[in-house]
Amino acid sequence: MVFEDLREFIDHLGKTGNLRTMDDEVDPELELTYILSEEERIGKGDAILFNSVKNSQIPAVGNLFSTRERMELILGGSPEDIGLRLQNLIRVPDDTDSMISRGLEMMKELGGVKPKISSSMGSSHRTMEKVDLGRYPICKTWPQDGGNFITLPLVITRDPVTGQRNMGMYRMQVFDNETTGMHWHIHKGGSEYEQNYAERSKLMDVAVVLGSDPLTMFSAVAPLPNGIDEFSFRGIISRKRMELVRGQTVDLVYPRNSEIVLEGYVDPSETRVEGPFGDHTGYYSLEAEFPVFHIKKIIEKDKPLYPTTIVGKLWHEDVIMGKAIERMFLPLVRIQIPEIVDMNTMEEAVFHNMVVVSIKKRYPGHAKKVMFAIWGMGQLMFSKIVLVVDPDINVHDRKQVIWAMSTRIDPSRDVIIIPGTVTDSLDHPASIMNYGSKMGIDATRKDESEGFMRPWPDVLDMKQEIVMEAQAKREKLRP
Template sequence: MTTAAATALTAKNSVDLRDWLKEVKRLEQLEQISGAHWDLELGALTEIILERIATPPAVVFDRVPGFDPNRRVLVNMLETLERTALTLNLPLELKTIPLIDQLRARLRSMQPIPANVVPSGPIFENVERGEQIDLNQFPVPRWHAGDGGRYLGTAHLVVTRDPETGVENVGCYRVMLQDKDKVGLYISPGKHGKIHYEKTVKAGKPFPVAMAFGQHPLLYIAASQAVPFGVNEYDWAGGLIGQPIDVIEGPLTGLRFPAHAEIVIEGEINPGESMPEGPFGEWPGYYASARRAEPFVRVKALYYRNDPIITGAAPFKPTIHGMYRSCLRAATVWNGMEQAGVPDIKGVYLPPPAQRFMIVVAIKQRCPGHAKQAGLVACQCHAGAYLGRYVVVVDDDIDITDTNEVLWAICTRSDPATSVDLLRRCWSGPLDPIIQPGQKGFNSRMIIEAVRPWEWREKFPATSAISDETRQEYSSKWRRQLEQVQARYTQARRD
C-alpha cells in the first residue's frame, strides 16, 4: 500500500464498527467464514487462524447454525500493525517501534475531547423491554472447551458510575450469558467498576450497568487500557482521533453508550444476588479462576442494530495474539518512564507472547546505575506495575522486537550473580496463574540488566555482525537474487 493510500484510510475517522470494517476490507485484511457453530467451533477456528498465519486477518463469522444468518461475530480485530494503526489514526506503514513512538507522542500531547451526547442512533433500530428481552437470539460463542458457559462479553464495554461522585467509567470485564435476561459479570479487585459496585451495594442500592457488545475497536481499546485517572474513556478516545465520540444517555440508567454500537443492554445488579460464573480461559492462557458465585445483571432493556455484529476477543495462548495490547502498553510505559526522569530511552516493547509479564527496554547508557534505574521504573510506573514479572534492559544496538536478539543480549551481557535484582510484594491479581490461591494480591519481579557492564563497557568485546552500512550495500547489490532465494524457501516452509 502506498503512503497516499494509507493517509486516505487514516483520515476517515467514523467511530462506527461497520465503517471500520469497510476500511479493513480495503486493506485486504478481512475474511468471512460461514456456517461455523457457536459451540467451540468458532473459537477453535479463531485460534487455528492465529496459529497458522503470521499476519492474521480479521474474521467475520456469519450463518451460525441455529441463528439468523445475518447475525455475526467478529474476531481478530487488532492482530496486525496495520489494523492497529488504522484504529488509532496513525500511518499504516509504521513498523513496531516507530508506531509505539508515534502513539506515545500522541498520548503525551492529546487533550481529551468531551463525548457528544446525541438523542438517538442506529443502536435503537430494535428495542426490547420486559418479557420481550431475549439474549439467546444472538450467536454467543462458547470459546473454549473448559469454559463454564457462553461469553457474550470479551471485546465490549461495561459502563458504571461512582455513586458518590457521579464519575462514569468504561471498562472491559468479562460477561457470561446466564439466561435470556441475565448476564454474569466478573470484575477483578481494584478495578474502577468493582469499586463502583462495592460502594453501591454497601449502601444497599441496586447497581446500574450498561453494556455494549459490538463497537468500533477504538472504544474497546479505551475500555481495556489504563486511561489516566479522572479522564473518561469516551473523552480519551475522542482526543486520540481528534473528534468527539457520539454517545446516548441510557433511558433507564443514564449511563452513556455509543450511538453506533451493535448491541446494548441496560440493567442492574441487586445487592446480595449472585449466580455461578466461570471458569473462563483468560489472557495469560490459563483457567486462572474457578467457577464461583459472582454478581449478575438483570437486563431491563435490550437495544440492537439490524443484523448486529458481536465483537469477540476471547483470550487464547498469548503466544499467538496480542499485538495491539503490546503497542498500547509499551507506549504508556515509555511515557511513564520519561515522566519519571529516566534519560535516553530508545525503545520499550512488551512481547505479545508475554503480554504484561515482560517489558524490554533499550537505553543508551549515560551513567552508572542507568540500567537499574530504567528497570525499576519500568516495572513500577503505573502502566507497568500491575501483573508484571520480568524486565529486561538492553543496549540500544539490540532490536527489542526480535526475541532472538533479546535472548542473545541476556545470555552474553548479563551474569546472574551481578545483573539480576528481585523485587518482592509487587502488585499482582487473581489471573496470575503461578501465584497460589489465597496469595494472589502480590507477586515478585525480576530485573535483568542485559547491557555492557558500565565499568568496562569500552573494553567489552565488539560484535562480529556486519555493519548496517555493509548490510545495506550488499542487500541492494544482490537484491534480485536474495529475493528469489527468500521466495523459494518461504514457499517451501508453507508447503
C-alpha cells in the first residue's frame, strides 16, 4: 500500500494501534523530543501525535519510522526484497528470458519512474500571507543545542548546470521567523549544487517540504548517487508515479502531498554560525559556518501536520532507517563488489564509523581491494574503519566479529592506516573537519599467497552425526 500523504499514514497507524495521541500541552523545548525518545527506549516505539504544543496551533508528529515493521509498511515490503528488485532492474536478460516477458517486467517495475508535474496545488493548500516560522512546533532537543532545529526537512534543489533535481534531508536551525541554517555537509548533493551556483554568482532556489508521505521522506535520506532523482526512486519503489507541483517563486518542483512548503533561496556567498547540535554520534556537533536559507513564501495544506524526529544518542528511529538502507542497498553494492557476502554498517559506530564485510576471498590482497572499493563508493566513502572477515563469520553477530578480529590478524601486517583522506563531517576526533584518516583491518585467513608460511589452524567444529545423538541424550537429562 502506498500512503497518499502523512495524514493517511497517521490515520492508518491509529487504526492499527501504532499511534498514541497526546492532548496534554507539551513544550517544544526539550520536552516533546524527550517523550518521543522514551517511547522508543522503553515503550513499543509507537508514533506520537502531539495535538497541543506550546505556542503553536499546529500538531507535531514523531516516531514515524521507529520500528522495522513500520519501515516495511512504508516501503511496501522488506528492504531485502526491494534491494533485489532494484538489482534486477539492471540485470541483462539471460537466455531463459523472452524479450517480451523481460520487457513487460521492466514496464511494470518502471511504471512509477516519471513523476507527474502539475502547475498548482489546488484548493487543498493555501499561500500564507506572512512568512512566520514561529507558527510551527519546531523543537529544541538537547540542553546545549544552539536553538530550535527542523530535523525532518526535505530539501529540494536543482543543479544549474545539468538541471538535475536533488532532495536530501539536512537539519535547519531556526535563526528567526524567516531565516534558518542549511546544514548540508560538503559531500552532499545540496552542497555540490551550491558550489555550481557560487561559480556562476547566482542565488540558489531552495524548496523545503515539512511533511509528505513517509516513503518520500525516506527517499530523501536514501544515499542515492547524484544524478538519480529521489522522486523517481520513490516512484520505482511504490510502482506509482509521484505527483509534483511547480513552485510559485522558485524554479523547482515539490510533492503535491506536502504538509508545509518553504520556498526561498540560499546565497552561496553567505554563511552563518550553525550549532551546536546534539547529533547522531551522541555528542554535540560543534558550531561551524554553514549556508543560510531565506524563506520568501510558505504554502500550507489545510490543517497541516508538522513531522519531527529526535537526533541524538542511540537508539532512535534513524537506526531503523539506516538498517533499512543497508539491507536495501546491499544487492546494489554487490553489483560493483560481488565478492561481498554480507555487510554490517554498525549502529553502535553510528553506521559510518565502522563497517564489517564478509567476503569470498579468491586472491592475495583481496581484502584490501574490497576496502578500497568501499572507500570509493557513494556514502560508504565515510566508513572510518572497514573490517573484512571470511564468510564463516556472521557479520551481525558481534561476538563472532570480535573473535575473528582478534584471532585472525597480525596487527602490523593486517591493519592499514590511510592518512589524509575524506571523513564524514560528523567525525569529531579528526583534527580538521572533513579531513582525517581511515583504518582497514584484514581479518581474513592468510595463506602462502600472502606470505603466511605456517599452517592455518582449523576452526573447532563438532561432527554432525555426534551432535544429533548427543543432543538426544542431553535432552534426557532434563527432569
